[in-house]
Each structure stands twice: as C-alpha cells, then as structure tokens.
Amino acid sequence: MEIYLDANATTAVLPQARAAALAAMADGFGNPSSSHTSGLRARALLDGVRASTRRVLGAGGGQLLFTSGATEGIQTAVLSALASLRARDADADAGPAPTLLLYGATEHKAVPEALRHWNALLGLRLQVLAIPVGRDGRHDLNWLRAHAPRAGLVCTMAANNETGVISDLDGIAEALAGSPALWMVDSVQALGKLALRLADTRIDYAPFSGHKAGAPKGIGVLYVRAGAPLTPLLAGGGQEGALRSGTENMPGIAAFGAVVAAIEEGRLFADRDTLGAWRERLSAALQDVFPGLVFNAPAQVSLPTTLNFSVPGYGSTQLLDLFDAAGIRVSGGSACSAARAEPSHVLDAMGLPAWQAVSAIRLSFSPMSDAGFIEQACERIRSCAESLRRHGHGAAVDGLHAAPLTLQTAADLETTPINGDLQTGAVTDASTCEVSPAALHALLLACPATRLVDVREPFEAVLGGELVGLPRLPASQRQQVPLSELSQALDGWLALPADSPVVFFCRSGQRSAKAAVALRRLGHAQAWSLAGGLALWPAVGPAQAAPPDRAALPS
Numbered sequence: 001m002e003i004y005l006d007a008n009a010t011t012a013v014l015p016q017a018r019a020a021a022l023a024a025m026a027d028g029f030g031n032p033s034s035s036h037t038s039g040l041r042a043r044a045l046l047d048g049v050r051a052s053t054r055r056v057l058g059a060g061g062g063q064l065l066f067t068s069g070a071t072e073g074i075q076t077a078v079l080s081a082l083a084s085l086r087a088r089d090a091d092a093d094a095g096p097a098p099t100l101l102l103y104g105a106t107e108h109k110a111v112p113e114a115l116r117h118w119n120a121l122l123g124l125r126l127q128v129l130a131i132p133v134g135r136d137g138r139h140d141l142n143w144l145r146a147h148a149p150r151a152g153l154v155c156t157m158a159a160n161n162e163t164g165v166i167s168d169l170d171g172i173a174e175a176l177a178g179s180p181a182l183w184m185v186d187s188v189q190a191l192g193k194l195a196l197r198l199a200d201t202r203i204d205y206a207p208f209s210g211h212k213a214g215a216p217k218g219i220g221v222l223y224v225r226a227g228a229p230l231t232p233l234l235a236g237g238g239q240e241g242a243l244r245s246g247t248e249n250m251p252g253i254a255a256f257g258a259v260v261a262a263i264e265e266g267r268l269f270a271d272r273d274t275l276g277a278w279r280e281r282l283s284a285a286l287q288d289v290f291p292g293l294v295f296n297a298p299a300q301v302s303l304p305t306t307l308n309f310s311v312p313g314y315g316s317t318q319l320l321d322l323f324d325a326a327g328i329r330v331s332g333g334s335a336c337s338a339a340r341a342e343p344s345h346v347l348d349a350m351g352l353p354a355w356q357a358v359s360a361i362r363l364s365f366s367p368m369s370d371a372g373f374i375e376q377a378c379e380r381i382r383s384c385a386e387s388l389r390r391h392g393h394g395a396a397v398d399g400l401h402a403a404p405l406t407l408q409t410a411a412d413l414e415t416t417p418i419n420g421d422l423q424t425g426a427v428t429d430a431s432t433c434e435v436s437p438a439a440l441h442a443l444l445l446a447c448p449a450t451r452l453v454d455v456r457e458p459f460e461a462v463l464g465g466e467l468v469g470l471p472r473l474p475a476s477q478r479q480q481v482p483l484s485e486l487s488q489a490l491d492g493w494l495a496l497p498a499d500s501p502v503v504f505f506c507r508s509g510q511r512s513a514k515a516a517v518a519l520r521r522l523g524h525a526q527a528w529s530l531a532g533g534l535a536l537w538p539a540v541g542p543a544q545a546a547p548p549d550r551a552a553l554p555s
C-alpha cells in the first residue's frame with residue numbers, strides 16, 4: 001500500500017467530495033445561469049456552497065468568488081490591488097503614492113511572479129521587495145514596520161507550504177497599522193488546519209485552493225474584504241456578479257462544498273492536539289532511522305501536519321528515492337520545484353546552512369488522516385532502516401555521519417547535466433536514448449544479448465520494484481550498478497560488441513538517462529534508458545498492457 005505523505009502538494013479527493021462532484025455531473029448537471037428547473041437546482045447548490053464557505057472562513061460581508069485555484073485567486077488579488085494603485089496614481093489629491101510591493105521571502109512562487117508580472121504589464125514600475133524572515137521562518141516585523149508606510153500591497157502567507165511555519169498574522173496586522181497598503185494572505189495551507197475569521201481581520205484578499213484539502217484540482221475560492229478593490233481577471237458572460245466570468249465549475253464547487261461541510265462538521269478533521277501527537281510519532285520514527293536528522297522549522301510555530309528535515313550525508317534525491325522505493329511519497333521542498341535539484345528558496349531565506357537547504361525533505365499529512373494510517377506510516381519509515389543498514393549506510397543510520405553533506409554522495413554523475421557533451425560540446429539528448437516499456441519488451445525478444453542494468457542504490461532496490469512481465473534474462477545479463485559506481489563498470493560495457501544493447505533503469509528514468517548518455521558519449525551507441533523507470537512500469541507487465549510491437553524497437 002502506498003503511504004502518501006505529501007498532502008501539502010495535493011490531497012486525495014475526499015469520498016464525499018467525489019460523490020458530490022459525480023452527482024453534479026449526473027443528475028445535477030444544470031447551468032446555474034439557466035432559468036429552468038435544472039438551472040435553478042444548480043444555482044441553489046452554488047449558493048449553498050458559497051454560504052457554507054462563508055461560515056467556515058468567517059467571511060462576514062466579504063465577497064467569495066469561485067476560481068480555478070489559488071494561482072488564479074492570487075492573480076485576481078494582485079491585479080485588483082495594482083489596478084487600484086494605478087487609479088490612485090492618476091488622482092492628484094490622493095497623497096504620496098506608494099512605491100513598494102512587499103511579499104514574504106518564503107511565499108509560494110505564484111506570489112512574487114504575479115507581482116512582477118502585473119507590475120510590468122500595468123506599467124507601474126513599483127519596487128518589488130521580499131520581506132526577510134528569521135531563522136524560525138517568520139516575518140521580520142521590524143523590517144515590515146519600517147517599510148509599511150511606503151507599501152501599496154503586502155503579501156504574506158497564512159502557513160508555509162514547505163516548512164508549515166505559521167505566520168504571525170496579528171503581528172503583521174500590527175506592523176501594518178497606519179499603512180495605506182492592501183494586504184493579501186495566501187491561505188492555501190490553512191484550510192482545514194487553522195481557524196480563520198477573515199472578516200475580523202484587516203486582510204483584504206485571501207486565496208484558497210480546493211485540492212490541498214480534499215477537493216479536486218481546478219477549484220478554489222478567493223475572499224475579498226467588503227470594500228476592497230476588485231478588478232475582474234476574466235470578463236465575459238457576467239457570472240459571479242460579473243467579477244469572474246465563465247460558466248462555473250459545478251462539479252468542483254459541489255466537491256468543495258462537501259469539504260467545507262466536513263470542516264464545519266468537524267468529525268473528519270482531527271483536532272490540533274491529535275495532529276500534534278501524530279506528528280510526534282512520525283518525528284520519532286524518522287529519528288529512529290536517522291539519528292543525525294535535523295528539523296528545519298520549529299515545531300511550536302508550524303502546522304502540526306508538516307515536517308521538514310535534512311539528514312547529514314544524504315541528498316534529498318537520495319532520500320526521495322529511498323522513501324519512494326519503500327512506497328512512501330514525500331517531497332523535496334515544494335512539489336512545483338521537485339523536478340529541479342535546486343536549494344529550497346524557503347530554507348535559504350531562513351538562513352539555514354546550504355547543505356540543509358539542498359537536502360531538505362518535506363513530509364506532510366492530511367488532517368483527514370487517522371491513527372491507523374499514522375501507525376502504518378511509522379512502521380514503513382522504520383522499514384527503511386533495515387535496508388540502509390544492510391547496504392552499508394550504517395554510519396549515517398547510526399548517527400556517526402556528522403560531517404555536512406557532500407553533494408557527491410551519488411557521484412558527480414548525479415549533478416552532471418543530462419544534455420550536452422562536456423568534452424566535445426556535442427549534444428546528446430537524453431530523450432533520444434529512451435525506450436518505452438513496450439520497446440524494452442520487444443528489444444529483449446529481438447536481442448536476447450541485451451544487458452539490463454539497475455542503477456538504483458542497493459538500499460532502494462531491496463525495498464522493492466521489479467520490471468514484471470519481461471522475458472527472463474540470464475543472471476550475467478542482469479546487473480546492479482548504482483549510478484554512484486557507474487564509472488567502474490563502463491569499461492565492461494564498452495568492451496561489448498557495438499550492437500549489444502545496454503538498457504539502464506531506475507525509479508523515475510532520471511538516473512538511467514544519465515547513465516545512458518554517459519555510455520553513449522564514450523562511444524557505445526546502443527545505450528538506452530527506460531523512460532519513466534519503475535514508476536511508470538505497467539503493473540501487469542508491458543505485454544499485457546500492450547502486445548509486444550517490433551515497430552516499437554528503438555532505432
């Protein structure tokens with residue numbers, strides 16, 4: 001069973017939300033703008049969801065617009081604030097014009113990108129500045145207090161998606177006292193986890209995204225304080241009071257309504273103390289496996305559903321590979337940047353040592369979890385210890401590996417760009433080295449001398465993952481050569497006949513692509529990488545998924 005611990009990236013859809021979406025697509029498919037009975041029913045659903053969302057968010061007399069998600073809510077908020085600043089510029093009696101747009105240094109990328117985009121597009125030329133944060137990830141309120149008088153818009157988040165750090169919203173409000181600035185609070189990670197009474201605050205805009213709390217992707221809500229400027233991002237048929245045109249996403253809204261109803265009712269969402277106790281259990285399991293582990297954010301000011309940690313001696317990709325092989329889904333930093341091995345800008349902004357910022361792992365669970373799931377997760381985490389020990393990683397496991405991480409843990413190859421020949425400047429495109437599962441199956445039938453090389457680390461390989469359903473190969477043609485040891489095996493493959501295929505595979509296809517490119521650069525043209533790796537290997541085997549196809553043979 002998969003242990004999904006990446007809830008800050010997205011959550012599974014709550015069964016009630018799924019049922020509500022299906023109902024809105026079956027009998028309740030009406031368009032809420034239609035005046036016949038089908039339309040009226042859809043309108044009643046829409047109004048009902050807006051009313052329950054208003055109660056749950058404490059939105060009072062503010063506007064609640066259904067959007068496609070937080071990114072759209074953020075654009076609408078930023079556009080609205082900047083359009084009002086532009087209008088103010090044109091008003092000679094409005095007093096000194098604000099010159100700054102401020103955002104927390106640990107904001108989700110959507111915020112600074114939206115600020116820069118609309119600032120340029122509207123020709124405002126305001127200075128966009130990051131509000132520094134302290135080692136605990138919280139905003140520097142003295143800095144904010146000093147800059148607030150010149151700010152036109154201030155963007156802070158309710159809780160951080162990577163670390164779970166909860167912002168001091170009362171402190172921010174106090175620092176903004178007397179400032180003309182509008183205030184956006186990205187509340188994505190707060191829904192279902194923190195109590196919100198939006199209308200009791202001076203917050204002007206609060207975007208939410210349904211898929212972080214049990215609704216499907218593609219539905220969100222934007223709260224706009226009564227009286228705050230609002231400029232439609234989408235103009236058209238006049239839906240949402242002409243503030244957000246486009247036929248409403250009724251299946252998404254129905255599902256969001258089911259989530260909001262569950263939050264209101266409270267039963268499915270564990271309370272803060274219970275969540276805190278679960279986080280403790282997960283922390284203890286992680287510390288059992290990695291005694292040298294350090295947590296990257298203080299638990300007392302973080303969401304009780306999020307842990308961010310680094311392990312001396314391990315890079316984040318190495319740990320991700322290990323956890324993924326054990327069926328545990330976690331992420332390195334935020335999901336949006338997971339494909340790139342870059343240091344986390346969040347941990348960087350907090351002033352953590354570089355090794356922590358590049359090797360961080362985020363573990364996050366849904367407040368809709370239960371005690372049984374948390375126990376299974378702890379057991380699964382502990383199961384990683386045994387495989388690490390058996391495969392020579394005892395030093396790290398026993399906490400002896402106190403030296404800061406050297407990024408070469410998985411050899412220089414890990415950091416070598418896939419494309420581009422370092423020696424000759426010739427480009428080898430990794431995608432030209434790829435074989436699909438069907439092509440690999442066909443290749444083994446056509447060329448029984450093919451070598452199949454597993455480039456995962458042994459501690460990962462032992463946790464599972466097999467290329468099921470392939471023709472059997474003699475043991476001499478199945479090799480296990482971790483990418484970190486590839487250089488020692490290259491001569492053996494270079495000595496093979498030129499037409500002998502060598503196919504590398506790993507968990508995701510990333511490391512095998514590097515191996516195939518390296519072998520090709522050295523002159524063996526028949527070097528291949530299994531596209532998508534074990535992650536995309538068909539559970540029933542490629543022949544069952546699609547019959548072997550000679551036309552699929554790599555060329």
Ligand code: PLP
Pocket residue numbers: 008009068069070071072108110157159160161186188189209211
């Ligand atoms: N803000 C925060 C804090 C987030 O975690 C996310 C998603 O990762 C977003 C904004 C963007 O949300 P969406 O991609 O659903 O629009």
